[in-house]
Amino acid sequence: MHTESTTQSKTTEILDKQQKYLMPNHLLYYTEPLPLERGDGMYVWDVEGKKYLDFFGGILTTSVGHNRPEVNQAVQEQTEKLIHSSTLYPNEAHVDLAEKIAALAPGKLQMSYFTPSGTDADETAVFLAQLHTGRQEIIALRHGYSGRSAIGMSLTGQHTWRIGGTHIAGIKHALNPYCFRCPLKMTYPSCGVACAQDIEDTIKTTTSGKIAAFIAEPIQGVGGFITPPPEYFKIVSEIIKHYGGLFIADEVQTGFGRTGDKWFGIEHWGVEPDIMTMAKSIANGFPLGNCIATPEVAESTRGAGLTISTFGGNPVACAASLATISVLEEEADPQHVAKVGKLLRSGLEKLQEKYLVIGEVRGMGLMQGLELVKDRTSKEPSPQATAQLFEATRELGLLIGKGGLNGNVIRITPPMTATEEDVVVALDLLDKAFQKVKI
Ligand SMILES: Cc1ncc(COP(=O)(O)O)c(C=O)c1O
Incomplete structure (x- = not known):
C-alpha cells in the first residue's frame, strides 16, 4: 500500500x-503519458514498476536491447578515459567507428561526418550535395520525414511535421511509391512503377532542371513504413543521375540491419547511393548520427x-556505437x-x-x-482504431509505435536482438489487444 502511494505520486x-x-x-504517447524508469533487454519498467515488452525500441533506436552490458561497459571505459574533445582533436573511437562503418556501407561510401x-546528418548530406554539385535544388518525397530543423521540416512531406510553416526554397516533393x-x-505491377517517373516530371516542371540531389528513405519511417516496389529506386536513381544530381539514402530508420539480410535498406533495391545518412540504431540510444559519402563527393x-x-x-557515443555494432555482428546480424x-x-x-481493421501489412525485417x-473497400484510415490499439497494448504490457500521414499505421520495431520467442509473446499480446478494438 505504501509502495503504491509513493510510486503513484x-x-x-x-x-x-x-x-x-x-x-x-x-509529443507524448498515450492518453495518460507513460514515464519510464529502467530497461533490461527487451523490457522496460514504468515508475510504478509495471513491465512492458518493448517492440518500438525508443523509435527503432535501442538496437541491441536495453542496458546491454557490452555497450554499457564500452561507455564506462571511454567515460573513464575521455568524455569529450570536440572534432578539433582526432580520437581513436571516432576514427575506428568511421573505419567500421565504411566497411559495412555499400558501394564506395567511405568518408564519414558524425553528428549528434x-x-x-540529413542537413550535412544536403549541404554536401550542394557543395559538390554547385547546385541548390533538392527533390524529396511526399510522406517522407527528415527531421525537425528548418531544412529537415522542409524536406519532410507531411504537413503534421512541418510546424510553423517553415519552408526553405528549392526543395520539391515528388509522389511517393x-x-x-x-x-x-x-x-x-501493371502501373509500370509510374510513380518513379514523377521524379522526372517534378524536376522538369518545378526546378531549373539542374538539381543537387534526391533524398529518400528506403522505407518511409514516420510516413508509415511505406515500402517501394523492387524496381523503384533503380528507375529513380537513373533519372537523378541523368539530371546531374546525387542520390542521398536516408537510413536513419532502415540502417544497421533493420530491414534484414542487408546492413542498409537501400541495398535491397540494388542501388549505390552517393551519400547516406544514419542515426537511431547506430549506438543503442547514445545520441549519434552520421553522414557518409564517397571519397569523390567528400x-x-x-x-x-x-x-x-x-x-x-x-x-x-562512438565507443557505444562500436560496441553496439559488435553485438549486432555477433548476435543480431542482418540474417x-x-x-x-x-x-x-x-x-x-x-x-x-x-481482424478486418488491418488493411495492409508491410515493411521488411524487423x-x-x-x-x-x-473498412477494406473504402480504405478509409482509422486513427481511432490505432488509438484504441495503443491503449490496449499499453494495458497488456506491450510498447509499439505509430505513424503515417493519418496517424493510422502501427509501427513494430523491436530491438534487433529480439528472439523468435519474444516475437511469439508480442504477437499474442497484439492479438489480445486487437480483440479490444471496436470499429
Ligand atoms: C528517416 C529519418 N530521418 C531523419 C530523422 C531525424 O532524426 P533525429 O530525430 O535524430 O534528429 C528521423 C527521425 O525520426 C528519421 O526517421
Missing part, C-alpha cells in the same frame, strides 16, 4: 514537471570553408533480423486474416507496419 510528479517545465510541443542527431494508396490510382569539402561539430563524433522478421511478418499476416482502416 512519482508518476504525477513527473507529469506535473513535464507540463510545467517542458514545452507543450513534446539524424536531423543534423505508396502502393496501398497509389497517388496515381494505379495498381502494381573531397568537395576540402578547403570549402570552416565547420565544426562540438558534439559530433563524441568519443563516448538474424531476416529470420526473426519473417516470423513476425507471418504472425502479423495471420492477424490480418482475423520494421513491420500495419495500416488500420475503417
Whole structure:
C-alpha cells in the first residue's frame, strides 16, 4: 500500500514537471503519458514498476536491447578515459567507428561526418550535395520525414511535421511509391512503377532542371513504413543521375540491419547511393548520427570553408556505437533480423486474416507496419482504431509505435536482438489487444 502511494505520486510528479517545465510541443504517447524508469533487454519498467515488452525500441533506436552490458561497459571505459574533445582533436573511437562503418556501407561510401542527431546528418548530406554539385535544388518525397530543423521540416512531406510553416526554397516533393494508396490510382505491377517517373516530371516542371540531389528513405519511417516496389529506386536513381544530381539514402530508420539480410535498406533495391545518412540504431540510444559519402563527393569539402561539430563524433557515443555494432555482428546480424522478421511478418499476416481493421501489412525485417482502416473497400484510415490499439497494448504490457500521414499505421520495431520467442509473446499480446478494438 505504501509502495503504491509513493510510486503513484512519482508518476504525477513527473507529469506535473513535464507540463510545467517542458514545452507543450513534446509529443507524448498515450492518453495518460507513460514515464519510464529502467530497461533490461527487451523490457522496460514504468515508475510504478509495471513491465512492458518493448517492440518500438525508443523509435527503432535501442538496437541491441536495453542496458546491454557490452555497450554499457564500452561507455564506462571511454567515460573513464575521455568524455569529450570536440572534432578539433582526432580520437581513436571516432576514427575506428568511421573505419567500421565504411566497411559495412555499400558501394564506395567511405568518408564519414558524425553528428549528434539524424536531423543534423540529413542537413550535412544536403549541404554536401550542394557543395559538390554547385547546385541548390533538392527533390524529396511526399510522406517522407527528415527531421525537425528548418531544412529537415522542409524536406519532410507531411504537413503534421512541418510546424510553423517553415519552408526553405528549392526543395520539391515528388509522389511517393505508396502502393496501398497509389497517388496515381494505379495498381502494381501493371502501373509500370509510374510513380518513379514523377521524379522526372517534378524536376522538369518545378526546378531549373539542374538539381543537387534526391533524398529518400528506403522505407518511409514516420510516413508509415511505406515500402517501394523492387524496381523503384533503380528507375529513380537513373533519372537523378541523368539530371546531374546525387542520390542521398536516408537510413536513419532502415540502417544497421533493420530491414534484414542487408546492413542498409537501400541495398535491397540494388542501388549505390552517393551519400547516406544514419542515426537511431547506430549506438543503442547514445545520441549519434552520421553522414557518409564517397571519397569523390567528400573531397568537395576540402578547403570549402570552416565547420565544426562540438558534439559530433563524441568519443563516448562512438565507443557505444562500436560496441553496439559488435553485438549486432555477433548476435543480431542482418540474417538474424531476416529470420526473426519473417516470423513476425507471418504472425502479423495471420492477424490480418482475423481482424478486418488491418488493411495492409508491410515493411521488411524487423520494421513491420500495419495500416488500420475503417473498412477494406473504402480504405478509409482509422486513427481511432490505432488509438484504441495503443491503449490496449499499453494495458497488456506491450510498447509499439505509430505513424503515417493519418496517424493510422502501427509501427513494430523491436530491438534487433529480439528472439523468435519474444516475437511469439508480442504477437499474442497484439492479438489480445486487437480483440479490444471496436470499429
Ligand atoms: C528517416 C529519418 N530521418 C531523419 C530523422 C531525424 O532524426 P533525429 O530525430 O535524430 O534528429 C528521423 C527521425 O525520426 C528519421 O526517421
